[in-house]
Amino acid sequence: MAVSCLLLSLLLLLCGAASPVEVQRPRGVPLSKRQFYEEGKPFTCLDGSLTVPFDRVNDDYCDCQDGSDEPGTAACPNGSFHCTNAGFRPAFIPSSRINDGICDCCDTTDEYNSGAACQNTCRELGRKEIESLQKMAEIAKEGFLLKQQLIHEAKSGLEEKKTKLGEVQSNRKDLEEKVDALRTVKEKAEQPENEAKERHLKAWEDQKAVIRMEKDKARMSGVFLELDKDGDGFVTVDELLTHSELDSDGDGTFTETEAQGLLGGVDKVDAASFESVWNNIKEKFHSESHTDTPAPGETSQEEAKEPASDNDSELYPDDDIPEDDDDEEDPDDEDLDDGDYKGSDTLQTRDKKEDEEDAMPPYDQETQSLIDAAQKARDEFNEAEKALRELDDQIRNLEKEISFDFGASAEFAYLYSQCYELHTGEYIYKLCPFNRVSQKPKYGGSETNLGTWGKWAGPEDNVYSVMKYEHGTGCWQGPNRSTTVKLTCGKETVVTSTSEPSRCEYLMEFITPAVCQEPQNVDATFRGHEEL
Structure with a gap:
C-alpha cells in the first residue's frame, strides 16, 4: 500500500511538472507556505517573533530568529531551502548549502548564483524511481497472491486440525477406558505374584538360617576337637589357655580365672556343654590348623603395623628404582606360576562358592508362572499408558495450534x-x-x-x-x-x-509473503496520469 501511494505521488509530481501553470513565490519557499509570503505586504516571521517589510525577504540578511525571512539564501544558519525537484521528490536542504558550488537539488535551484555547472536530473531520477517502485509493486502483487494461497491452505489446515482433534479426543476416551481396565488386570495379577514372592523369600531366609546354624555347629565341633588336645572328650582351662586371643578383658594377659569364666565357672566341659562356651568365644577364636581369611575391609596384624606403599618410588632411593627387563626372564617366575597362586585360586573358589550359597535360588514353576503373568499385565498396562500420554500431548499441540494467533486470516x-x-x-x-x-x-x-x-x-x-x-x-x-x-x-x-x-x-x-497487502492497480494509475 505504501509503495502504491508513493508511486502515485511521483506520478502526480510528473504531471504537475508538465503543467504550464507556475505559482509565483519567493525562492526556496514550498507551495504549502506560499500564503505567508505575499509580495507587497509586510512579512511576519513564521515563529511570530518579528514583522519586516517584504523587500527584506531573501535580502541575504537574517532578520527572523527562525530564518524564515531567508528561505532562498545562506544568510540564516538555521534556515532551510525547498527544492521543488519537478519530476522527482521535493526536498529540503540546510540553507548553508545554497550556492556552495555543490549541486544538492536535482533541479539545480540551490546553485542559482554560484556558477556551478549543474544539470537537471529530476526527470531521470523520477523515471528510475518509478521503475524501482513498479518492480516493488510487482513483487507485492506476487507476494499478495502467495498470501492468498497461504490463507487458503491455513483454512484447510485448520479444518483438518479441528477434525483431527475431534477424532483424537474420541480415541482418548476409548484408550482411557482400556488403561483403567488394564490397571485392574495388572493389580489383580500382582497380588498373587507378590504373595508367591514373599513365600519364596521367607523359605529362602529360613533355609539360609538352617544352613548358617549347621555351619556354626560344624565349626563348633571342629573347634571342640581342636581344643581337646588330649582327646579325653573335655575342654579344660589349661587347653583353653593355649588361645591367648580369648583374653576377655583385653589387658593382654589371658588368666586361668578368665578361662574358667568362659567355661561357665567350671574346670572343664564336655561336647554337649561346649555350646554355651562356643557362643562366648566364636567371635575371637582363631584356629591353629589354618589362617582364616580376613573379611573384606579387614587387615591382618602385619598389614596394620606396616601399610603398603602406593608408590613404587617410595620403596627405593632416588635413581635406584629397578627397571623391568622384558628381554630377560627370571627362572624363578616359572616356580611362581606353579605354586604361589594356588592359595589365591582357593580363596577365589571359596568366595565364589559363598556367593552361590548366598544367591537366592530360582523360583519354582508355579511362582515363575505368576511372575510372568504379572509382568505381561504390567507391559500391556505400561504400553497403553504411554499411548495415552502421547495422545494427551497430541491433543495439547492441536489445541495450541488451533487457538494460536497466526494473523487476521491465519496467514502466518x-x-x-x-x-x-x-x-x-x-x-x-x-x-x-x-x-x-x-x-x-x-x-x-x-x-x-x-x-x-x-x-x-x-x-x-x-x-x-x-x-x-x-x-x-x-x-x-x-x-x-x-x-x-x-x-x-x-x-x-x-x-x-x-x-x-x-x-x-x-x-x-x-x-515473508504473509505481510503483503493487496496493491492498487498501479499500471492503470500510471497510464491515466501519462495521458494527462
Missing part, C-alpha cells in the same frame, strides 16, 4: 514448526517463528538463546508486522537477550539481516 500459520537460518562471517542465526531465536558460532561453541516467542509487537494499525522474542540468555552484567523481528513483503520466506542496535537487543529483518 505456515511458519509454525519451521526454522530459517542466516549465515554471517562469524555466526549462524536461526529464527524459529513462534518458538525462539538463537545464535551459534560458525567454528565451534555453544548456542545462545536470543529470545523465546513473546508477542506480536507492530503498531496498532499493523500489529502483525513485528515479532517480539524475549527472555533469552542473560548478558554478562546486563539484561536478558531479546530480538525484534521486522517482517516485510516478499515472494520468498527468508531472514535477510541481523544486527544489534543496542547491547543484548537484536534486530532481525525477515521477508
